[in-house]
Amino acid sequence: MAAQLNSISLVIAGFSIRLFSDHEIQLEDGYLPFVETQDVAEPDFTVHCIEHMPGIDLDASDLLFQAENEFQKFYSVYSTGSQLAFIIYNQQTSNEIQQIAFLDESFKHWTVHCEVVNDLFLPLRYPMGPIIMHYITLKTNAVMMHASCAFDGTKARLFTGFSGAGKSTMSMLWSKAGNQIINDDRLIVRKQEGVFFVYNTPMYYKDIPKKAPLSSIFLISHSPENRIKKLSGAMSISRVMAFSIQNNFDRRFIEGRLDLFTELCSQVGVYELGFVPDESVVNFVLANEQ
Amino acid sequence: MEIESLFQLKSKFVTREVGNELIVVPLSANVAQMNELFTLNETAKVIWENLNEGIDMPTLIQTITDTFDIDKYTAEKDLEFFLQRLESLLKK
Numbered sequence: 427m428a429a430q431l432n433s434i435s436l437v438i439a440g441f442s443i444r445l446f447s448d449h450e451i452q453l454e455d456g457y458l459p460f461v462e463t464q465d466v467a468e469p470d471f472t473v474h475c476i477e478h479m480p481g482i483d484l485d486a487s488d489l490l491f492q493a494e495n496e497f498q499k500f501y502s503v504y505s506t507g508s509q510l511a512f513i514i515y516n517q518q519t520s521n522e523i524q525q526i527a528f529l530d531e532s533f534k535h536w537t538v539h540c541e542v543v544n545d546l547f548l549p550l551r552y553p554m555g556p557i558i559m560h561y562i563t564l565k566t567n568a569v570m571m572h573a574s575c576a577f578d579g580t581k582a583r584l585f586t587g588f589s590g591a592g593k594s595t596m597s598m599l600w601s602k603a604g605n606q607i608i609n610d611d612r613l614i615v616r617k618q619e620g621v622f623f624v625y626n627t628p629m630y631y632k633d634i635p636k637k638a639p640l641s642s643i644f645l646i647s648h649s650p651e652n653r654i655k656k657l658s659g660a661m662s663i664s665r666v667m668a669f670s671i672q673n674n675f676d677r678r679f680i681e682g683r684l685d686l687f688t689e690l691c692s693q694v695g696v697y698e699l700g701f702v703p704d705e706s707v708v709n710f711v712l713a714n715e716q
Numbered sequence: 717m718e719i720e721s722l723f724q725l726k727s728k729f730v731t732r733e734v735g736n737e738l739i740v741v742p743l744s745a746n747v748a749q750m751n752e753l754f755t756l757n758e759t760a761k762v763i764w765e766n767l768n769e770g771i772d773m774p775t776l777i778q779t780i781t782d783t784f785d786i787d788k789y790t791a792e793k794d795l796e797f798f799l800q801r802l803e804s805l806l807k808k
Contacts, residue, residue, distance in 0.1 A: 660737035
């Protein structure tokens, strides 16, 4: 954990984000490689970090979205007039509020409130950071995916699927075959000047920022034998989109996503890939992708 | 499921036409449903597009038989299959 000045500039997936505060901001280790040493004059997004919790009464606000599973809450999104309000829960002590954040109607300016705990002021503490990144993608030609990605120097291949489908296994196998792993869990896919690129994002561990041109997407699952099937049209779009990170409470979010995925799936190959978890899948893909 | 409730349900989806198919995405506040997207085939797409306020089952079946040149029995079966699929979505 490294102490930083009261203003920090980050560049994530090519987006510039300036954090500022009256208090000394600290970042989890995974963010440090994404810090820009020179302040960005006009950042794409700003995050005003405040070291106390606001008094907030959400009784009169509309609950728009609740991210939770059977074990714990992750975050809730409310509509408060022109702003969105986010209640972020601590992932270790379930249901304890960790941050309260507000996003203005331009989706460019955040205000994040959190307490200083054990002398640490961590406004982007998980899951706040990924939530901000997700909302950045909603207003841009980008999307966050649960996926791993391997880059051979020319082509980036993205592997996505249900939990346990083998995303990390694929990373390990393609890494052994000499590929650079962009990340094995969470990625941003972004369209820039008509081309789709894949980026890593800050994780809980340090890794350098990476970017690669996306070539193909594989919907993976374990299988007794390697098998591949190319998908197209509506099927490819709906299957890939299902593995993106979504807050589908707003019709405009979905429409934007459908636009993006329609273009993405027309530009890159989409395959259903059943694989045996050994090195054979690498050569199998290289021999059978079109 | 009644046609009327299906028509109301229609407003809770966002759709996108791709070729002869339709992608159907639920507007949902429930994160558990986010891995569910539906691709409707050509028959289901015609049913979906004709689920307008005031339509009744015989009219819908007639539309299907007229569009696809199939008999009434097949149209009823297609409609029944489609309604069951939507019902399964609601139960998730």
